[in-house]
Amino acid sequence: MADFYDALPVDWIGPGETVTVEVDGFPVAVANVEGEYYAFQNLCPHQGSKLGGRALDEGCYIVCPTHASRYDVRTGACVRPSSSDGFNQDLMVFPVRVEDEVVQIKI
Numbered sequence: 001m002a003d004f005y006d007a008l009p010v011d012w013i014g015p016g017e018t019v020t021v022e023v024d025g026f027p028v029a030v031a032n033v034e035g036e037y038y039a040f041q042n043l044c045p046h047q048g049s050k051l052g053g054r055a056l057d058e059g060c061y062i063v064c065p066t067h068a069s070r071y072d073v074r075t076g077a078c079v080r081p082s083s084s085d086g087f088n089q090d091l092m093v094f095p096v097r098v099e100d101e102v103v104q105i106k107i
Contacts, residue, residue: 004097004104007039011101018062018073020052023105027052028094030103031073033060038073039094039105046087 007021007030018031020042027042029052040062042052049066057063061079063070069087070080076091095106 004095004099004106007103007105009102010037010098012103016056016059018052018054018056020050021105023094024107026107028105028107029053029062029073030096030105031056031060031062033074036074037096037098037103039096039103040071040073040076041092044069045089045091046082051091 005023007023013019013032015032015034018029020027020029028039029042031038044064049064051062060072060074061070062073067082067084069082071091072079076093078088078090081088097104
């Protein structure tokens with residue numbers, strides 16, 4: 001059974017920011033959406049472009065820098081397919097909780 005792993009302190013990223021962290025050897029992107037934390041796969045499923053470290057758009061969306069696919073980090077849903085070929089696949093998302101001011105992620 002998978003456990004929650006400490007990922008980062010809550011004050012490490014502000015609202016509208018994302019970061020990439022390593023969780024049990026796996027790179028995971030974490031977003032702060034108005035004080036709520038969400039974890040999702042760090043690489044765009046289209047061609048593997050890095051998503052973590054990019055600013056959120058309109059509060060909860062991350063946009064792939066390569067083909068402009070747009071994802072809701074809260075659910076992983078692809079809300080705008082790739083601009084080049086219409087590729088449309090959701091991001092994997094991971095359960096998150098906050099314990100003692102530490103964001104924890106379950107892989």
